[in-house]
Amino acid sequence: MFKRQLFVAFFASMTSVFASAQTAVMEVNTKKAGAPIQNTMYGLFFEDINYAADGGLYGELVKNRSFEFPQHFMGWQTFGKVALKDDGPFERCPHYVRLSNPGHTDRRTGLVNEGFFGIGVQKGETYRFTVWARSPKGTAQIIVQLIDPSTMGERQEFVGAQLKVMNDKWARYEVLLKSPVTMNKAALRIYLSGRNTIDLEHVSLFPVNTFKNRENGMRRDLAQALADQHPGVLRFPGGCIVEGVDLATRYQWKNTIGPVENRPLNENRWEYTFPHRFYPDYFQSYGLGFFEFFQLSEDIGAEPLPVLNVGMACQFQNRNNPKAHVPVDELKPYIDDCLDLIEFANGDTTTVWGKKRAEMGHPAPFNMKYLGVGNEQWDTLYFERLEPFVKAIRAKYPEIKLIGTSGPDSEGKKFDIGWKAMKQQKVDLVDEHFYRPESWFLNSGLRYENYDRKGPKVFAGEYACHGKGKKWNHYETSLYEAAFMTDLERNADVVHMTAYAPLLAHVDGWQWRPDLIWFDNTRMFKTVSYYVQQMYSTHKGTHVLPLTMDGKPVAGQEGQNGLFASAVTDKAKGEVIVKVINTSKQEQPIQLNLQGMKGDLQASTLTLSHSGMDDENTLDQPEKIVPVKGVAKCETGKKGGVLADKLPAMSFRIYVIGHSRQ
Numbered sequence: 001m002f003k004r005q006l007f008v009a010f011f012a013s014m015t016s017v018f019a020s021a022q023t024a025v026m027e028v029n030t031k032k033a034g035a036p037i038q039n040t041m042y043g044l045f046f047e048d049i050n051y052a053a054d055g056g057l058y059g060e061l062v063k064n065r066s067f068e069f070p071q072h073f074m075g076w077q078t079f080g081k082v083a084l085k086d087d088g089p090f091e092r093c094p095h096y097v098r099l100s101n102p103g104h105t106d107r108r109t110g111l112v113n114e115g116f117f118g119i120g121v122q123k124g125e126t127y128r129f130t131v132w133a134r135s136p137k138g139t140a141q142i143i144v145q146l147i148d149p150s151t152m153g154e155r156q157e158f159v160g161a162q163l164k165v166m167n168d169k170w171a172r173y174e175v176l177l178k179s180p181v182t183m184n185k186a187a188l189r190i191y192l193s194g195r196n197t198i199d200l201e202h203v204s205l206f207p208v209n210t211f212k213n214r215e216n217g218m219r220r221d222l223a224q225a226l227a228d229q230h231p232g233v234l235r236f237p238g239g240c241i242v243e244g245v246d247l248a249t250r251y252q253w254k255n256t257i258g259p260v261e262n263r264p265l266n267e268n269r270w271e272y273t274f275p276h277r278f279y280p281d282y283f284q285s286y287g288l289g290f291f292e293f294f295q296l297s298e299d300i301g302a303e304p305l306p307v308l309n310v311g312m313a314c315q316f317q318n319r320n321n322p323k324a325h326v327p328v329d330e331l332k333p334y335i336d337d338c339l340d341l342i343e344f345a346n347g348d349t350t351t352v353w354g355k356k357r358a359e360m361g362h363p364a365p366f367n368m369k370y371l372g373v374g375n376e377q378w379d380t381l382y383f384e385r386l387e388p389f390v391k392a393i394r395a396k397y398p399e400i401k402l403i404g405t406s407g408p409d410s411e412g413k414k415f416d417i418g419w420k421a422m423k424q425q426k427v428d429l430v431d432e433h434f435y436r437p438e439s440w441f442l443n444s445g446l447r448y449e450n451y452d453r454k455g456p457k458v459f460a461g462e463y464a465c466h467g468k469g470k471k472w473n474h475y476e477t478s479l480y481e482a483a484f485m486t487d488l489e490r491n492a493d494v495v496h497m498t499a500y501a502p503l504l505a506h507v508d509g510w511q512w513r514p515d516l517i518w519f520d521n522t523r524m525f526k527t528v529s530y531y532v533q534q535m536y537s538t539h540k541g542t543h544v545l546p547l548t549m550d551g552k553p554v555a556g557q558e559g560q561n562g563l564f565a566s567a568v569t570d571k572a573k574g575e576v577i578v579k580v581i582n583t584s585k586q587e588q589p590i591q592l593n594l595q596g597m598k599g600d601l602q603a604s605t606l607t608l609s610h611s612g613m614d615d616e617n618t619l620d621q622p623e624k625i626v627p628v629k630g631v632a633k634c635e636t637g638k639k640g641g642v643l644a645d646k647l648p649a650m651s652f653r654i655y656v657i658g659h660s661r662q
Helices: 002-021 220-227 288-301 333-346 352-360 379-396 414-426 438-442 473-492 527-539
Strands: 023-030 042-044 077-079 081-085 096-102 110-113 120-121 126-134 140-147 157-165 171-178 183-193 198-207 233-236 302-310 370-371 401-407 429-437 457-466 495-501 505-508 517-518 524-526 543-544 562-568 575-582 588-595 599-609 628-632 634-636 640-647 651-659
Touching: 023 628, 042 379, 042 599, 077 288, 077 640, 081 157, 096 110, 110 198, 126 140, 126 157, 126 628, 140 171, 140 198, 157 588, 171 588, 183 198, 183 379, 198 651, 220 288, 220 517, 220 524, 233 495, 288 302, 288 333, 302 333, 333 352, 333 370, 370 379, 379 401, 379 414, 401 414, 438 473, 457 473, 457 517, 473 527, 473 562, 473 575, 473 588, 473 599, 473 651, 524 527, 527 651, 588 651, 599 634, 599 640, 640 651
Parallel strands: 023 588, 042 233, 042 495, 233 302, 302 370, 370 401, 401 429, 429 457, 457 495, 505 517
Antiparallel strands: 077 110, 081 096, 096 198, 110 183, 120 183, 126 171, 126 198, 140 157, 140 183, 517 524, 543 562, 562 575, 575 651, 588 640, 599 628, 599 651, 634 640
16 A cells, blocks of 8 residues: 555656656747738837936936026025026026126135936036026126035036126027046036126036937937837827826927927926825926927837827826816817827928928928827716817828727726727727736736727737836846737737836936836946847737647646747748747746748747846846847758757747758
8 A cells, every 4th residue: 555655656746747847839830921010019108207308318417407497496506696587588488597796706606506316427428518698797707517516535526617608698608528537426516707797597418429419319328228129119208297287287299399498397297196206306398398209219210109188187186076177178279289299290391380390400201100199098088088189180180090098907897998989989099008916917818819800909008017015127027028928919910019118217216116227327227128128129020920839829828837929920031930938937848840931940049037036137237137149959840840949947038040041
């Protein structure tokens, strides 16, 4: 009896070992190209949260540069005889400062700007200081310095220059400062030099070395990180800031174009949303405005996707106040904003708004194809307001693809009602949002299989995996995002756009996490989620290929041991690309049967693998977890290529299989 029990126990253990080591065989039909994959499939979502614009992507280093904050000297320290005036040269930004003689040769008058959590400068880089200035009593002079406010040494200043103002007429002046040091938290100091009074407005400091070297440009390293995603679409400017806490603080695109000196300040709705992450100095200068967003889209090769207000303030923050929204019969100005934006983006230079675009330096149209109306709104309040927008835009611009929203939920009654309404209004795409825990992502591998193929297409416009009790960008949640994305790719006939969110976060000023890219004033790092998104976007192929295991999609189903997989072909390159994610805690042998793919084959790999599930990249270790290139052996069998491999536990691997070019 004892021997029999021992044998049974031994047999059971060996069966378990055999089962855990059993090869997962996946069939890929390389000759049956399915749905085309849209160029917009993998994109970017930008919202000014976490100091993503001012203090982030936008290259301006001076906070409150036009003294228009409600507390006009917020961000500034004044000393000596400094006065605030409000009759300046710019109608929508009228405030400026007057620096006057302090009355004694040993006294000083001037200003110090703290920047956004400091001013970041790099050794050897040149910075452009500009200011609008005048001297009411003839020639006057200021000294412009970059200083180390925390220094214990002999000198605070590490670079400076003199700037002379010639007369009493407002004019723009410029000096260049080359930094001899790298400093994350420098400050800008301005001294009055001499006795004559001087007036200063729109005090600005930019790196000369911006992205594409534009004067009102983007911070180079952050913009390059966006470009390196090879995004198909860039959605802007949000997000909840499209709505505002109230309609007075909604994002208004017409306020964001024209000369930057005359763009009015706007309160950022993320300023005080979270009391535990409160930033009373969080405003929008609109220096990064709609023209710059269109230009950035063009620079990084993405389709521009603006989202405009539908006549509603933030529905969540006004859920008990329906009067916070515009009555349906008073929506015309909001509808006109949509029509005028299309003309601004696409109209020729003889049109009112096309001419304004040309005057800003872009005579050619931006060729905008998509427009979102409303952000994450729901139910009748939204549906009844959206309808007149759809009718008006369809009537004048039938070629524009309109994007509505299914609301904030990923499923349930509110979500179903939203989809029904979007179908009734015949929008082109429906924007779905899902910030969900690990279990949701692991259990949603077949989310889109049963979607209506004849209805609107899907824009998975905001999503991220939130770890339970670990709401940061750790490795494990990024892997589950990769697993879920196989379903997006497998259903490319219905899913036309996707975007992780949020995009950017300042390490000293965030309100929300996880985020795709983190930065301070001189450094940045790409999260593991960034690399997951990039692995997909740079290997998206042109058409979906059928991939099954035991006749079923590989989507973490029962009996699939936590495996997720999808396959595409790139017809232009003649390659087959297979993505496989192992979400189990064991290494798994796999076999890819590439049906119909014969000849001399070669396979390269790109693998994301790491043992520490809670680990993440950081400013000090920006490449702690990155994809690694490799090769895999691929042989030719009777029916096609055969690739056998061992997939590490908790890993994501891409196989790129093509014909040998030897």
